Amino acid sequence: MKTEIRSFFDSVRPAIDRSLEELLPPDTTPPSELHRAMRYSVLAPGKRLRPALCVASYSIYHEDYRPILPVASSLELAHTYSLIHDDLPAMDNDDFRRGMPSCHRQFGEAIAILAGDALLTLALETIASSVHFEAGRLNHAMARLARALGTRDGMIAGQVRDLAAEGQQLDVLELEAIHRSKTGALLSTSVWIGAWLGGADASELEALLRFGQKIGLAFQIVDDVLDETASRETLGKTAGKDRERRKATYPALLGIEKSRGSVRKLTEQARDAILPLGGRAELLIGISEFLETRCN
Amino acid sequence: MKTEIRSFFDSVRPAIDRSLEELLPPDTTPPSELHRAMRYSVLAPGKRLRPALCVASYSIYHEDYRPILPVASSLELAHTYSLIHDDLPAMDNDDFRRGMPSCHRQFGEAIAILAGDALLTLALETIASSVHFEAGRLNHAMARLARALGTRDGMIAGQVRDLAAEGQQLDVLELEAIHRSKTGALLSTSVWIGAWLGGADASELEALLRFGQKIGLAFQIVDDVLDETASRETLGKTAGKDRERRKATYPALLGIEKSRGSVRKLTEQARDAILPLGGRAELLIGISEFLETRCN
Numbered sequence: 116m117k118t119e120i121r122s123f124f125d126s127v128r129p130a131i132d133r134s135l136e137e138l139l140p141p142d143t144t145p146p147s148e149l150h151r152a153m154r155y156s157v158l159a160p161g162k163r164l165r166p167a168l169c170v171a172s173y174s175i176y177h178e179d180y181r182p183i184l185p186v187a188s189s190l191e192l193a194h195t196y197s198l199i200h201d202d203l204p205a206m207d208n209d210d211f212r213r214g215m216p217s218c219h220r221q222f223g224e225a226i227a228i229l230a231g232d233a234l235l236t237l238a239l240e241t242i243a244s245s246v247h248f249e250a251g252r253l254n255h256a257m258a259r260l261a262r263a264l265g266t267r268d269g270m271i272a273g274q275v276r277d278l279a280a281e282g283q284q285l286d287v288l289e290l291e292a293i294h295r296s297k298t299g300a301l302l303s304t305s306v307w308i309g310a311w312l313g314g315a316d317a318s319e320l321e322a323l324l325r326f327g328q329k330i331g332l333a334f335q336i337v338d339d340v341l342d343e344t345a346s347r348e349t350l351g352k353t354a355g356k357d358r359e360r361r362k363a364t365y366p367a368l369l370g371i372e373k374s375r376g377s378v379r380k381l382t383e384q385a386r387d388a389i390l391p392l393g394g395r396a397e398l399l400i401g402i403s404e405f406l407e408t409r410c411n
Numbered sequence: 412m413k414t415e416i417r418s419f420f421d422s423v424r425p426a427i428d429r430s431l432e433e434l435l436p437p438d439t440t441p442p443s444e445l446h447r448a449m450r451y452s453v454l455a456p457g458k459r460l461r462p463a464l465c466v467a468s469y470s471i472y473h474e475d476y477r478p479i480l481p482v483a484s485s486l487e488l489a490h491t492y493s494l495i496h497d498d499l500p501a502m503d504n505d506d507f508r509r510g511m512p513s514c515h516r517q518f519g520e521a522i523a524i525l526a527g528d529a530l531l532t533l534a535l536e537t538i539a540s541s542v543h544f545e546a547g548r549l550n551h552a553m554a555r556l557a558r559a560l561g562t563r564d565g566m567i568a569g570q571v572r573d574l575a576a577e578g579q580q581l582d583v584l585e586l587e588a589i590h591r592s593k594t595g596a597l598l599s600t601s602v603w604i605g606a607w608l609g610g611a612d613a614s615e616l617e618a619l620l621r622f623g624q625k626i627g628l629a630f631q632i633v634d635d636v637l638d639e640t641a642s643r644e645t646l647g648k649t650a651g652k653d654r655e656r657r658k659a660t661y662p663a664l665l666g667i668e669k670s671r672g673s674v675r676k677l678t679e680q681a682r683d684a685i686l687p688l689g690g691r692a693e694l695l696i697g698i699s700e701f702l703e704t705r706c707n
Contacts, residue, residue: 140562144563145568146562146571146572146575148571148575149562149567150562153562196528200528203524205519205521205524206524223501224501225502226571228501229570229571232492232496232527232528232567233567235528235531235532236531236557236560236561236567237561237562239535239553239557240553243550243554243557244550244554249546250545250546250549250550253550254540254546254549254550255539257553258536258539261533261535261536261539265529265536266442266445266446266529266533267436267440271442271532272441275442275444275522275525276442279442
């Protein structure tokens with residue numbers, strides 16, 4: 116990882132963690148068990164990739180990134196909601212997440228369902244309550260986020276397709292379509308929201324959205340590759356689970372080496388998309404390179 | 412039911428149903444199974460009480476209530492999300508809802524969880540996308556709604572407390588605290604949002620919020636009484652379930668007659684709260700009287 120992007124992560128991750136800590140209700144206030152579950156899942160060590168993308172994108176337009184922190188952190192709340200619900204026995208039935216027992220293993224199913232619900236609700240409450248941005252812009256950001264999380268090419272659509280596809284033969288295009296909605300929509304929207312609230316113009320927004328789509332897909336391929344090659348300790352979740360469940364993955368369809376090649380190509384395309392932004396986009400480029408190196 | 416309030420319900424309910432029909436994604440677009448589940452649960456015959464309260468409250472300030480319909484309908488989407496999740500096996504484990512198999516009985520647990528998630532997301536997307544109101548007002552309405560649905564004295568807090576209280580001895584004050592958050596917060600917020608987007612001033616908003624809180628509690632007592640006295644056919648959900656599960660209810664604590672007395676008293680207090688609004692509030696008063704007569 117280059118020095119610059121390392122120092123960005125070194126400064127922005129703790130800032131996001133502090134912001135998350137402030138947004139989450141304390142577990143000393145009732146309902147304590149629920150608040151404990153929310154904090155347990157959100158504050159577990161994570162890459163904070165979605166907030167980092169949002170902050171990096173906002174930083175193209177503003178040196179001081181503090182105003183965007185609550186909105187950026189909301190993206191992590193929304194992401195964690197999806198992880199908690201995806202891990203439930205009725206869904207992917209995963210026992211481990213971020214190196215610890217998954218939320219329902221630790222707190223029971225009822226609390227896990229409600230903790231997910233509460234995190235989604237808190238994410239949207241946080242954005243609606245933000246005081247740093249013009250109300251019309253915030254509304255539009257919220258509508259975009261809700262769409263990215265929703266059933267029309269958003270996260271929920273991806274999860275439904277993913278569940279339906281288990282044990283099915285998919286080709287690369289079908290797999291790509293799942294990931295575009297399941298993880299790509301929120302990742303690219305994270306980039307988009309940072310730029311939108313930062314004041315980007317229409318052509319910049321379009322370029323940044325394309326960047327987000329490319330690295331969103333690259334990220335998912337990296338994830339698939341790591342599921343094959345890494346141990347549970349490195350991964351923080353059950354490894355090899357995709358294969359065991361006969362899930363379609365990039366390594367299963369293309370092999371590990373070709374998958375890595377796709378990551379390289381997508382990272383390049385992502386970088387090309389934001390070339391017009393020049394040096395101002397170096398943080399985003401740094402993040403894309405960091406993602407690329409994860410699977411090597 | 413008085414003629415006036417009957418004709419209000421006769422005109423507003425179909426308008427809300429049409430608006431819901433338009434907001435919900437068609438079940439011909441993928442993911443079809445999920446969209447089918449969302450439509451199944453939302454479009455089942457219901458009282459549409461929350462949208463009706465919102466419309467009635469908005470109608471104090473505007474003759475044409477069409478602009479508020481999407482926002483009002485979002486309250487029904489959010490309400491239905493909570494019903495679907497509450498009915499899940501890990502929660503209240505209810506097999507019937509609105510006279511039909513509950514969502515997870517019909518579509519399986521995974522789809523039911525996701526349908527609930529999707530309805531909450533769609534509710535907030537709908538409000539954020541509304542074009543009829545000033546953006547700052549919309550943001551504030553959304554923040555209020557998210558709070559009413561959340562963990563700090565909102566719906567989720569109430570559900571957690573309700574689950575924790577099963578089989579426990581509660582007194583009337585503790586029971587009231589559960590209902591204030593579990594159903595009262597969304598009901599009173601429905602009244603509040605209609606007035607807020609209608610342009611009410613601060614003292615009117617306060618009076619209407621008080622009205623909403625009183626009828627919110629009355630509504631819950633009526634629900635408890637009906638659970639004791641009505642059949643499944645009338646109720647549309649499993650009757651007598653509260654008693655079977657040794658849930659604290661008003662009839663269990665106070666007896667049927669005293670519970671009915673409380674409903675009368677709360678309805679009176681609700682009416683008193685909005686007396687200063689005079690004849691403009693007659694629709695809301697009509698709704699409160701309609702709720703009162705349900706349990707006689």
